[in-house]
Amino acid sequence: MLSRVAESLYWTARNVERAEDLARLIDVTAMRSVDRAVDAERRWLAAYAVAGIAPPDGEIERNAAIERIVFGSETLLSITSCVRIARRNAIGVRAELTTEIWECINGLYLFVEAHSPRAIGPDGASSFLHAIRESAQAFGGICDATLAREDAWMFLRIGRYLERAAMTARVLRAMEPDAGPHVWQLVLEACCASEPYARARQQSFDPVEALAFLALSITFPRSLRFCLHEVDHALHRLSGAPVGTFATSAERTSGRICSSLDYAGAADLAREGTANVAERITAALDELGSSITSAYFPRVPVG
Amino acid sequence: MRFTIAHRTRYRYPVPVHESHTIAHLQPRSDASQYCTKYELTVAPRARVFSYGDRFGNDVQHFAVLPEHDTLEIIARSQVVTARGAARAPAPTRRSLVDDDPLRDELWDFLHESRYVRYGEGFEAFAAPLGVPGPDDDVVEWFRAASKAINGEFVYETGQTDVHAGVEESLALRRGVCQDFAHVLIALCRHAGIPARYVSGYIHSAGGGETLGAEASHAWAEAYLGPRGWVGIDPTNDTWIGDHFVRIATGRDYRDVSPVRGVYVGASSSSMSVDVFVEALSPVQQQREQQMLEQQEQQQQ
Amino acid sequence: MRSILDRYAPASAFDEFADADGRPRAHYEALAATLEGISSADFRHRVTTVNTVLLQLGVTFTVYSDTRGTERILPFDLIPRIIPASDWDPIARGVAQRVLALNAFLNDVYGEGRIMREGIVPRELVYSSVHFEREAIGIRPPHGTFIHVSGIDLVRDHEGTFLVLEDNVRTPSGISYVLENRDVLKRSFPRLFEGYEPRPVDDYPRRLRDALLASAPVQAADPVIALLTPGIHNSAYFEHTLLARRMGVELVEGNDLFVRDNMVYTKTTRGPQRIDVLYRRVDDDYIDPLYFRPDSSLGIAGLFDAYRAGNVTLANAIGTGVADDKAIYPYVPAMIRYYLSEEPVLDNVLTFDCSDDAERQHVLSRLEALVVKRTSASGGYGMLIGPTSTHAERAEFGDAIRANPRDFIAQPVVMLSSHPTVVEDGLAPRHVDLRPFALLAGNRVDVPPAALTRVALVEGSLVVNSSQGGGSKDTWVLAE
Incomplete structure (x- = not known):
């Protein structure tokens, strides 16, 4: 596969995933702030931090946050920017995508372009974000349902799970050390983990268990460990090297992160602290991103 | 007259560049009035040099350096004999x-x-x-x-x-x-x-x-x-x-016919330096060379 | 119920659908019968639906002058244009003949130059053409094929005679509309096909691939084709993706390719892969920054070296633009006689050469009656339509012609044939042209029955180009 095509697929998937995750985060943050169960200002600041977008100088409140994080056109990190970037990348690899995948991403783009903060109004944010999330999830589903399990699919998968792990890590990193159960609840919801966590751990709420669930679950599809195993698996299928060995520096990095999660326990993480775990994983994911780039999308032709 | 020529062109890039492709018009022509007896083009970093004749009858070389590099040095060495006769044909109106x-x-x-x-x-x-x-x-x-x-x-x-x-x-x-x-x-x-x-x-x-x-x-x-x-x-x-x-x-x-021109990938600007040495063989050297050639010819006979 | 055909009244031009008495021509009778039973409201509804479908499919083009770079669809008109076999056969023969002559011309002007030495085509016109690529002199492309893909624009005069309006032998586009229009019409309006068996168009990609494979360098045992696009901002990008997908070849941009040791490779996730045939939709000027425009970011440095060395087929070859220079166009019939020893099957439109003093004087004195075209331009840009021009426009063109006579030709206004076209209140006659495509490999020309009909949607307009408010129609070439 052309390196440029692989890279575009990778960034398409990363941006669609990011749009979905941000949409969920903003929706949950808005919902949880309404009844003052949490400190709204603090939660919006956390949302800005997760998005990587600078908060405004003035008052930190809902409408401004939605305008910036959802619609901000001066940043490449807002939801609408992500959708535009994803579609731009998809256009460039139009020939690699099935018509249904293309229609999905083009439809998401046309939907987002047709809306503005004024158009959705003060009460329309939730349904608007819901629609984005749904489209983004449909994108993943259509990819899985229509693409051959070949290189294109692998690169989409790597992009999707790498971004998902990064978002989970960023949500954890933005938490304050003394976060109470309401904040943890919000974090779990932002990671779509509230119900799965409740089902898995039926005892009363425990921050150590919650962190372990988001980081170490081998079955929950948004945990760091699950996501990293998906990336690792796809990388090995690309290179043909058996899992547990490595053919590229990318597999070496992903393998290292996987084993650091495979053999960690809830108590280890608690000792390390949420912020430190999140920091460590974020740095490792950055490294993984650059080693994927140098292995598969090199600027200089090899050989 | 007989000349030994060295023509060195050097590019420096403050930030490394890659995929540089270069065309060189450095090979002296061989025709009725001069003859190029020897020509060699060396490139660093090493590159395979290709040659073609253009529509003006010039021999042109080109080469590519694909990996990253921050200098490019091209040295052309040649030996040329010139012998321009006086015009015999009538001047045209x-x-x-x-x-x-x-x-x-x-x-x-x-x-x-x-x-x-x-x-x-x-x-x-x-x-x-x-x-x-x-x-x-x-x-x-x-x-x-x-x-x-x-x-x-x-x-x-x-x-x-x-x-x-x-x-x-x-x-x-x-x-x-x-x-x-x-x-x-x-x-x-x-x-x-x-x-x-x-x-x-x-x-x-x-x-x-x-x-x-x-x-x-x-x-x-x-x-x-x-x-x-x-x-x-x-x-x-x-x-x-x-x-x-x-x-x-x-x-x-x-x-x-620009002596050296090329393109590369990279945002970098470049600086170029050129050194040319044209050395004429002295009459004594020419005579000696002439004798050597004659002796070689006799031996071959 | 009132039929949408009720008020169809052709004006002065030759009408494709109705004869002089206003009755449908024989090959349109079945269509007329179907249309009798359809209301104009139903029709308008279908037009809207179809255009929405096209937008969703992403069948779009970009208009260069539009600063927002907006994507628009080429408006699709539901009423098909029908060409009986008796009309198509001479078209196909004439197009094939013309392409062979133009290809021979290119072999000649980049080779021996016989036709110029013998004074049949003035060297002045060839050498002053902006598309004459001197770097390509002396290079014979694989199999001597220059024009792998061409589109020849035809119009019909008031008597219905097909004439060649211009040749497009650089990177002609439009075939994607032919393919999509047929698909869309079959899906949205199958009833219209009742009583007809138009020849299929969907094997065009296969025929194109065959022609490209046959044009590969002889030493390539199992040739690999790639389609080179300028990228997503190009107006024909959709077409590039469609053709790449249907041919099953890689769609590449300049940055995806590199040249090592005079061979062309793609950069892939598994290392370099050799390319033997590049179907390139990038103009000569941008194809290789080393030899052509150094500021081009669309091309591949060293590609021209690979081409000169015979290691890659470029389709079309470098320098074909000199053959569709509008100043060369008047000489095409002479080329046909010179290279093929045949009489032209299709005639040219009468053309005045502004670089000739007498003809220029004639043109300047009759600007309001003529169409003036820039010799190097295409796509309907840089034209003056005399009868609808303003005094200021004529003055501007007059000055430009006097300053650079070589850059202009002029032709009498050809009243393009008209065809029923959907308008606000039913069907109305609108002017159409026809662009058949030709595929050349060696000496074999293939003219697939896949031609593009463009229609000027503005009442009375004679400009059908997509960039100038034109639309397109599905075009049915009938079997015997």
């Missing part, structure tokens, strides 16, 4: 050259403006005193007069024009380097209906005295003078092309 030559149509490119040879503003005024040769005038005389006019009007000064200057710019400044002198002379010829082309090469300061352009690659002009073929004048030194000139390549103007 404008009538015989312009009106009656069947080859004329094929010389279209040397009769029309080209990238660096555009008449532009101020040209008519400059060309007027020289006039165009009358139907029965000797075109050779006119060509010489054109060179003299440029040599008298223009001041040789480096750093005033860059390699992309055209005739208009040179005329405005009334100064420039050999490339500018040559372009102006070509423009005068073409404007007067005489086919003219650009020559890049070397000049050796053989005769002593001041020889302009000897420290670098040189350039001059050739006019197509019917039965005499292509005849060269160096307007920078206002002299016919003698044995102390070495021709590398000919074309419409500088663009067709």
